[in-house]
Amino acid sequence: MSAHRVFAAAFFLSGALASISGNDSFGGVTLVGGPPPPRVQSSQTKPEGETSGRTRPIADAPLITITFPTGARILAEVADNPVKRSRGLMFREQLASNTGMLFVFEEAGAWSFWMKNTNVVLDILWLGADKRIVHVEENVPACKRDPCPEYKPNKDALYALELPAGSVKREKLAKGMKLEFTLPPR
Numbered sequence: 001m002s003a004h005r006v007f008a009a010a011f012f013l014s015g016a017l018a019s020i021s022g023n024d025s026f027g028g029v030t031l032v033g034g035p036p037p038p039r040v041q042s043s044q045t046k047p048e049g050e051t052s053g054r055t056r057p058i059a060d061a062p063l064i065t066i067t068f069p070t071g072a073r074i075l076a077e078v079a080d081n082p083v084k085r086s087r088g089l090m091f092r093e094q095l096a097s098n099t100g101m102l103f104v105f106e107e108a109g110a111w112s113f114w115m116k117n118t119n120v121v122l123d124i125l126w127l128g129a130d131k132r133i134v135h136v137e138e139n140v141p142a143c144k145r146d147p148c149p150e151y152k153p154n155k156d157a158l159y160a161l162e163l164p165a166g167s168v169k170r171e172k173l174a175k176g177m178k179l180e181f182t183l184p185p186r
Helices: 004-008 082-087
Strands: 017-020 029-032 039-041 063-067 073-079 099-109 112-114 122-127 133-140 157-164
Touching (some): 063 099, 073 082
Parallel strands (some): 039 112
Antiparallel strands (some): 017 029, 063 073, 099 157, 122 133
16 A cells, blocks of 8 residues: 555645545546535554554654543544544544544644544544534444545634544533633644
8 A cells, every 4th residue: 555545535725625445557546626625534544553442642743632622631642734634543443432633723623534444433523724523423323335425514624633432422512502621842
């Protein structure tokens, strides 16, 4: 598999959509112009030398504390560039109940996620620039083969937070609620 596939999920230019076709000459990336925003693949291709069952954080992903309106806190890895966003939580066998991954985008959009090669069931929250929840998807299932369904918000979001399934219900999270966190310097 081409190294370009790792970047494909989060690659975008001026509203172009990066989709995985597997049949073109640029490592499977096809650019399609128009209004659809790019899809973020929480899992893409397995990097060389990577073992399955990976549960540790991405080595260079900073960790931040996110506080829910209830006062509960989680520790989240920050996926703030195309490489980290495309790798996401792929191939992890588990995700502790007090952890997650915060996807940070350069601009707000209707960011679409799919769970190819993601082995854990997740809740996904999309947040606006004000860190308020604009969309919620609960119990998003793992997907191990194509075609994998896409999940996207009905409003633009600057952030997306993946959490272990059941987190939304447990913490009583809903649209309009504001989360608290401070991003690390880039």
